[in-house]
Amino acid sequence: MFEGSQDMLRYLIEGDNFAVNADAGNAEGVEFFLLRCTKRKWMTDCILRDKWKNKCDKNTYVVTGCYYQQQEGDPNHYTLLDDRGVTNLYSHLVRAIKFDMPLVDATSKTYYLSPELHETIYDAMPYEAA
Incomplete structure:
Protein backbone atom coordinates (compact mmCIF):
# COMPACT_ATOMS: atom_id res chain seq x y z
CA MET A 1 0.00 0.00 0.00
CA PHE A 2 1.12 3.54 -0.51
CA GLU A 3 -0.18 7.05 -0.05
CA GLY A 4 1.24 9.54 -2.53
CA SER A 5 4.96 8.76 -2.60
CA GLN A 6 6.14 8.61 -6.21
CA ASP A 7 9.24 6.67 -5.10
CA MET A 8 7.00 3.73 -4.22
CA LEU A 9 5.78 3.46 -7.81
CA ARG A 10 9.04 1.77 -8.76
CA TYR A 11 7.58 -1.32 -7.05
CA LEU A 12 4.46 -1.35 -9.24
CA ILE A 13 4.99 -3.90 -12.01
CA GLU A 14 2.91 -5.48 -14.76
CA GLY A 15 0.13 -7.62 -13.31
CA ASP A 16 -0.11 -5.70 -10.01
CA ASN A 17 -3.32 -4.01 -8.93
CA PHE A 18 -3.41 -0.30 -8.22
CA ASN A 54 -8.09 10.31 -20.63
CA LYS A 55 -5.42 12.75 -21.79
CA CYS A 56 -1.82 12.87 -20.55
CA ASP A 57 0.56 15.65 -21.52
CA LYS A 58 3.98 15.24 -23.09
CA ASN A 59 6.91 14.74 -20.68
CA THR A 60 4.75 13.55 -17.77
CA TYR A 61 4.90 10.33 -15.79
CA VAL A 62 2.07 7.89 -16.37
CA VAL A 63 1.12 4.32 -15.55
CA THR A 64 -0.84 2.13 -17.94
CA GLY A 65 -3.45 -0.41 -17.02
CA CYS A 66 -6.81 -2.10 -17.55
CA TYR A 67 -9.81 -0.99 -15.53
CA TYR A 68 -11.86 -3.11 -13.19
CA GLN A 69 -15.60 -2.33 -13.21
CA GLN A 70 -17.45 -2.48 -9.92
CA GLN A 71 -20.47 -4.77 -10.14
CA GLU A 72 -23.66 -2.78 -9.72
CA GLY A 73 -24.72 -2.53 -6.09
CA ASP A 74 -21.75 -4.58 -4.87
CA PRO A 75 -18.68 -2.65 -3.61
CA ASN A 76 -16.64 -5.85 -3.21
CA HIS A 77 -16.83 -7.54 -6.62
CA TYR A 78 -15.14 -6.21 -9.75
CA THR A 79 -14.90 -7.39 -13.35
CA LEU A 80 -11.57 -6.96 -15.15
CA LEU A 81 -12.12 -5.09 -18.43
CA ASP A 82 -8.89 -6.27 -20.08
CA ASP A 83 -10.70 -6.80 -23.39
CA ARG A 84 -11.71 -3.11 -23.59
CA GLY A 85 -8.25 -1.63 -23.98
CA VAL A 86 -5.78 0.08 -21.69
CA THR A 87 -5.73 3.55 -20.21
CA ASN A 88 -2.89 5.89 -19.36
CA LEU A 89 -3.17 7.78 -16.07
CA TYR A 90 -0.95 10.38 -14.45
CA SER A 91 1.24 8.60 -11.92
CA HIS A 92 0.58 11.21 -9.22
CA LEU A 93 -3.07 10.02 -9.09
CA VAL A 94 -2.03 6.56 -7.87
CA ARG A 95 -2.90 6.07 -4.21
CA ALA A 96 -2.49 2.35 -3.54
CA ILE A 97 -0.42 -0.41 -5.13
CA LYS A 98 0.20 -4.15 -4.93
CA PHE A 99 -2.95 -5.35 -3.20
CA ASP A 100 -4.59 -8.73 -3.69
CA MET A 101 -7.92 -9.22 -5.42
CA PRO A 102 -8.61 -12.96 -5.57
CA LEU A 103 -10.37 -14.37 -8.62
CA VAL A 104 -13.95 -15.41 -7.78
CA ASP A 105 -15.28 -16.48 -11.19
CA ALA A 106 -12.85 -17.15 -14.03
CA THR A 107 -15.60 -17.21 -16.68
CA SER A 108 -16.66 -13.63 -15.92
CA LYS A 109 -13.24 -12.32 -14.76
CA THR A 110 -14.77 -11.38 -11.40
CA TYR A 111 -12.44 -10.46 -8.54
CA TYR A 112 -13.05 -9.83 -4.84
CA LEU A 113 -11.94 -6.75 -2.90
CA SER A 114 -12.44 -7.20 0.85
CA PRO A 115 -14.37 -4.53 2.78
CA GLU A 116 -11.26 -3.89 4.90
CA LEU A 117 -9.09 -3.32 1.84
CA HIS A 118 -11.78 -1.12 0.27
CA GLU A 119 -11.73 1.06 3.39
CA THR A 120 -7.92 1.19 3.46
CA ILE A 121 -7.81 2.34 -0.18
CA TYR A 122 -10.57 4.88 0.45
CA ASP A 123 -8.65 6.24 3.45
CA ALA A 124 -5.59 6.74 1.21
CA MET A 125 -7.55 9.11 -1.04
CA PRO A 126 -6.85 12.81 -0.54
CA TYR A 127 -9.47 14.95 1.13
CA GLU A 128 -11.48 17.12 -1.27
CA ALA A 129 -13.06 20.25 0.15
CA ALA A 130 -16.65 20.81 -0.94
Missing part, protein backbone atom coordinates in the same frame (compact mmCIF):
# COMPACT_ATOMS: atom_id res chain seq x y z
CA ALA A 19 -5.98 2.35 -7.29
CA VAL A 20 -6.28 5.92 -8.53
CA ASN A 21 -8.29 8.93 -7.42
CA ALA A 22 -11.71 9.38 -8.99
CA ASP A 23 -13.06 12.87 -9.59
CA ALA A 24 -15.91 13.83 -7.29
CA GLY A 25 -19.24 13.31 -9.05
CA ASN A 26 -17.79 10.92 -11.67
CA ALA A 27 -20.27 9.21 -13.99
CA GLU A 28 -19.61 5.81 -12.43
CA GLY A 29 -20.35 7.08 -8.92
CA VAL A 30 -17.23 5.47 -7.44
CA GLU A 31 -14.77 6.76 -4.85
CA PHE A 32 -11.72 5.43 -6.69
CA PHE A 33 -10.82 3.38 -9.75
CA LEU A 34 -9.10 0.01 -9.61
CA LEU A 35 -6.77 -1.13 -12.36
CA ARG A 36 -4.36 -3.91 -13.27
CA CYS A 37 -0.96 -2.59 -14.36
CA THR A 38 0.09 -3.37 -17.94
CA LYS A 39 3.03 -0.95 -18.10
CA ARG A 40 4.91 0.42 -15.11
CA LYS A 41 5.61 4.12 -14.55
CA TRP A 42 7.09 5.78 -17.64
CA MET A 43 7.52 9.25 -19.15
CA THR A 44 5.51 10.24 -22.19
CA ASP A 45 7.21 11.61 -25.30
CA CYS A 46 3.96 12.97 -26.80
CA ILE A 47 0.42 13.85 -25.76
CA LEU A 48 -1.54 10.65 -25.09
CA ARG A 49 -5.26 10.13 -25.51
CA ASP A 50 -7.04 6.85 -24.96
CA LYS A 51 -10.46 5.37 -25.67
CA TRP A 52 -11.48 6.14 -22.05
CA LYS A 53 -11.14 9.88 -22.85
Whole structure:
Protein backbone atom coordinates (compact mmCIF):
# COMPACT_ATOMS: atom_id res chain seq x y z
CA MET A 1 0.00 0.00 0.00
CA PHE A 2 1.12 3.54 -0.51
CA GLU A 3 -0.18 7.05 -0.05
CA GLY A 4 1.24 9.54 -2.53
CA SER A 5 4.96 8.76 -2.60
CA GLN A 6 6.14 8.61 -6.21
CA ASP A 7 9.24 6.67 -5.10
CA MET A 8 7.00 3.73 -4.22
CA LEU A 9 5.78 3.46 -7.81
CA ARG A 10 9.04 1.77 -8.76
CA TYR A 11 7.58 -1.32 -7.05
CA LEU A 12 4.46 -1.35 -9.24
CA ILE A 13 4.99 -3.90 -12.01
CA GLU A 14 2.91 -5.48 -14.76
CA GLY A 15 0.13 -7.62 -13.31
CA ASP A 16 -0.11 -5.70 -10.01
CA ASN A 17 -3.32 -4.01 -8.93
CA PHE A 18 -3.41 -0.30 -8.22
CA ALA A 19 -5.98 2.35 -7.29
CA VAL A 20 -6.28 5.92 -8.53
CA ASN A 21 -8.29 8.93 -7.42
CA ALA A 22 -11.71 9.38 -8.99
CA ASP A 23 -13.06 12.87 -9.59
CA ALA A 24 -15.91 13.83 -7.29
CA GLY A 25 -19.24 13.31 -9.05
CA ASN A 26 -17.79 10.92 -11.67
CA ALA A 27 -20.27 9.21 -13.99
CA GLU A 28 -19.61 5.81 -12.43
CA GLY A 29 -20.35 7.08 -8.92
CA VAL A 30 -17.23 5.47 -7.44
CA GLU A 31 -14.77 6.76 -4.85
CA PHE A 32 -11.72 5.43 -6.69
CA PHE A 33 -10.82 3.38 -9.75
CA LEU A 34 -9.10 0.01 -9.61
CA LEU A 35 -6.77 -1.13 -12.36
CA ARG A 36 -4.36 -3.91 -13.27
CA CYS A 37 -0.96 -2.59 -14.36
CA THR A 38 0.09 -3.37 -17.94
CA LYS A 39 3.03 -0.95 -18.10
CA ARG A 40 4.91 0.42 -15.11
CA LYS A 41 5.61 4.12 -14.55
CA TRP A 42 7.09 5.78 -17.64
CA MET A 43 7.52 9.25 -19.15
CA THR A 44 5.51 10.24 -22.19
CA ASP A 45 7.21 11.61 -25.30
CA CYS A 46 3.96 12.97 -26.80
CA ILE A 47 0.42 13.85 -25.76
CA LEU A 48 -1.54 10.65 -25.09
CA ARG A 49 -5.26 10.13 -25.51
CA ASP A 50 -7.04 6.85 -24.96
CA LYS A 51 -10.46 5.37 -25.67
CA TRP A 52 -11.48 6.14 -22.05
CA LYS A 53 -11.14 9.88 -22.85
CA ASN A 54 -8.09 10.31 -20.63
CA LYS A 55 -5.42 12.75 -21.79
CA CYS A 56 -1.82 12.87 -20.55
CA ASP A 57 0.56 15.65 -21.52
CA LYS A 58 3.98 15.24 -23.09
CA ASN A 59 6.91 14.74 -20.68
CA THR A 60 4.75 13.55 -17.77
CA TYR A 61 4.90 10.33 -15.79
CA VAL A 62 2.07 7.89 -16.37
CA VAL A 63 1.12 4.32 -15.55
CA THR A 64 -0.84 2.13 -17.94
CA GLY A 65 -3.45 -0.41 -17.02
CA CYS A 66 -6.81 -2.10 -17.55
CA TYR A 67 -9.81 -0.99 -15.53
CA TYR A 68 -11.86 -3.11 -13.19
CA GLN A 69 -15.60 -2.33 -13.21
CA GLN A 70 -17.45 -2.48 -9.92
CA GLN A 71 -20.47 -4.77 -10.14
CA GLU A 72 -23.66 -2.78 -9.72
CA GLY A 73 -24.72 -2.53 -6.09
CA ASP A 74 -21.75 -4.58 -4.87
CA PRO A 75 -18.68 -2.65 -3.61
CA ASN A 76 -16.64 -5.85 -3.21
CA HIS A 77 -16.83 -7.54 -6.62
CA TYR A 78 -15.14 -6.21 -9.75
CA THR A 79 -14.90 -7.39 -13.35
CA LEU A 80 -11.57 -6.96 -15.15
CA LEU A 81 -12.12 -5.09 -18.43
CA ASP A 82 -8.89 -6.27 -20.08
CA ASP A 83 -10.70 -6.80 -23.39
CA ARG A 84 -11.71 -3.11 -23.59
CA GLY A 85 -8.25 -1.63 -23.98
CA VAL A 86 -5.78 0.08 -21.69
CA THR A 87 -5.73 3.55 -20.21
CA ASN A 88 -2.89 5.89 -19.36
CA LEU A 89 -3.17 7.78 -16.07
CA TYR A 90 -0.95 10.38 -14.45
CA SER A 91 1.24 8.60 -11.92
CA HIS A 92 0.58 11.21 -9.22
CA LEU A 93 -3.07 10.02 -9.09
CA VAL A 94 -2.03 6.56 -7.87
CA ARG A 95 -2.90 6.07 -4.21
CA ALA A 96 -2.49 2.35 -3.54
CA ILE A 97 -0.42 -0.41 -5.13
CA LYS A 98 0.20 -4.15 -4.93
CA PHE A 99 -2.95 -5.35 -3.20
CA ASP A 100 -4.59 -8.73 -3.69
CA MET A 101 -7.92 -9.22 -5.42
CA PRO A 102 -8.61 -12.96 -5.57
CA LEU A 103 -10.37 -14.37 -8.62
CA VAL A 104 -13.95 -15.41 -7.78
CA ASP A 105 -15.28 -16.48 -11.19
CA ALA A 106 -12.85 -17.15 -14.03
CA THR A 107 -15.60 -17.21 -16.68
CA SER A 108 -16.66 -13.63 -15.92
CA LYS A 109 -13.24 -12.32 -14.76
CA THR A 110 -14.77 -11.38 -11.40
CA TYR A 111 -12.44 -10.46 -8.54
CA TYR A 112 -13.05 -9.83 -4.84
CA LEU A 113 -11.94 -6.75 -2.90
CA SER A 114 -12.44 -7.20 0.85
CA PRO A 115 -14.37 -4.53 2.78
CA GLU A 116 -11.26 -3.89 4.90
CA LEU A 117 -9.09 -3.32 1.84
CA HIS A 118 -11.78 -1.12 0.27
CA GLU A 119 -11.73 1.06 3.39
CA THR A 120 -7.92 1.19 3.46
CA ILE A 121 -7.81 2.34 -0.18
CA TYR A 122 -10.57 4.88 0.45
CA ASP A 123 -8.65 6.24 3.45
CA ALA A 124 -5.59 6.74 1.21
CA MET A 125 -7.55 9.11 -1.04
CA PRO A 126 -6.85 12.81 -0.54
CA TYR A 127 -9.47 14.95 1.13
CA GLU A 128 -11.48 17.12 -1.27
CA ALA A 129 -13.06 20.25 0.15
CA ALA A 130 -16.65 20.81 -0.94
